[in-house]
Amino acid sequence: MKKIGIICGGKSAEHEVSLQSARNIFEALNREIYEPILIGIDKNGQWHLNDAPWLLEQSEQYTGDLVTLIPQHAGTLIQPKTFKDEQTVDVIFPILHGPFGEDGTVQGLLKLADIPFVGTSVLGSAISMDKDVMKRLLHEADIPIGKFFVLYAHQRIPSFSDTVEKLALPFFVKPANMGSSVGVSKVHEEREYLSAVSKALCYDSKVLLEECIVGREIECAILGNEAPQASLPGEILCSHEFYSYEAKYRDEHGAVLAIPADLDASTVTAVQELALKTFQTLCCEGLARVDFFIKPDGAIIVNEINTMPGFTTMSMYPKLWEASGISYSDLIHRLINLAIERYTREKTLKTSYES
Ligand SMILES: Nc1ncnc2c1ncn2[C@@H]1O[C@H](COP(=O)(O)OP(=O)(O)O)[C@@H](O)[C@H]1O
Ligand SMILES: [Mg+2]
Incomplete structure (x- = not known):
């Protein structure tokens, strides 16, 4: 036991x-x-x-x-x-x-x-949590991401017109380190700009300003350590303007999960490959959910990775594995075994200099 x-x-x-x-x-x-x-x-x-x-x-x-x-x-x-x-x-x-x-x-x-x-260790967790560092590492690995720039609390807020020139309208403002859409705003016009920045700055001293990507929201679950596997992708069908905290948790009709997503076979393979590459680029272990946008022209963009995704019986991560034949309690069992496997492997490493 x-x-x-x-x-x-x-x-x-x-x-x-x-x-x-x-x-x-x-x-x-x-x-x-x-x-x-x-x-x-x-x-x-x-x-x-x-x-x-x-x-x-x-x-x-x-x-x-x-x-x-x-x-x-x-x-x-x-x-x-x-x-x-x-x-x-x-x-x-x-x-x-x-x-x-x-x-x-x-x-x-x-x-x-x-x-x-269970789950990713120190380095992978830290770099995956910080959306700025995460995106810079993905970019370096040739993984497609959206255009963004970073603003720190101590810096002067760029003028609305400068930001629009870089990102066009609408654009997103979000804290670098947060989740569940907390502090995320979509800015459509100048009067929303400063309040969106101050809201994001309530949660982190670093915020991202991002171009708005119009497309379907697709998510893929990853399971494993050194030889991870990707699930079939799922889709968020959201009835709000974007997948906000409200849509995620407050409004029971805020979003429907389509599992698996209605995608052609080659798109499924491309999403799975990008999800695995993202997982490995960001030094993840055990589990993660990689979130994408698929644009009308078919381009696949990584939005983010979640190293500890929502794990209720109704959440996307366990539901995606269920659709791939792994039950909720078997999934927990596998994650525990992966934790023990990683721990045992790391135990064989020398932690001090021995000649
Ligand atoms: N650049 C973007 N373009 C379009 N929608 C976005 C963009 N950034 C965020 N969103 C919307 O806001 C939601 C939450 O943003 P996200 O970056 O995933 O933060 P969180 O870590 O809080 O989930 C996304 O699921 C999406 O609906
Ligand atoms: Mg998200």
Whole structure:
């Protein structure tokens, strides 16, 4: 029996989405081989053992014992105040989205704690979270991306006409590090410009201004470590102007997932190849969802990668694998095995100089 620590919640704006995914994973874990140990991170960033609001049917309340992981303690969760041991877990599934969870920070802690964990490690998580660094690396690998430029909080905001000259109208403004469309705006006219920039700057001191790409939104799921596989692509059929937070989570009719997407065979192959290349260029491991635009002329553009995609039973990532013959609980099982496989492989590497 392996103890699987499910870390969920977290400080990011995607706290609730994470809880929903964690709840579904908790319920789907095969109890014949796995025992789930829940670790809920509250909005202040504190870790609570055996606690998440849905577990206690309370909202916003975390009352479980405070725990943490510390370096080289073989996966033992300890109480931060007394250093008393609480529980030892064998593998961690960090089902966290956005900053402080999907960006390499938690992954660094898990590496120091010397414990296998599901998903991409420190470097891949960090570069995939930052849309500016991600896009520059994709461009360098000849992967098609849209036109964009970066603005930092300390810089002068370029005039509206200069931005329109570079990107045309409409254009998108978004925080470099965020997800779930939080802080993303579509700018159609001058009066929307400054408020879009200030909104994005609420979430990150670096924002991207991007040309608007008109096309279908197609997503492809990747699974594996050194020999990853791509699922059939799916499509987001969105009833809003773009796939906003509202369309994703608030409006139940905001979007429909078409699985698999209605694409011809050669486009499917091209999307899968680009998804795999994107995954490998960005040093990803375990799982990721690569999101594309397909323009009316057939051109395929990568929008972004998500190293910890939404993982509710209704989410695109597990649904795409389901369509390819891998059930939700088998998918979790495979991800746990991939975590152990990577950990075991890395253990064979020398970590200090030996002659
Ligand atoms: N350059 C763009 N052109 C067209 N639509 C865009 C563009 N950038 C973002 N969008 C729309 O906004 C949504 C969220 O943007 P995205 O870059 O994927 O950020 P997030 O990481 O928050 O999902 C996309 O799914 C898409 O609908
Ligand atoms: Mg997105």
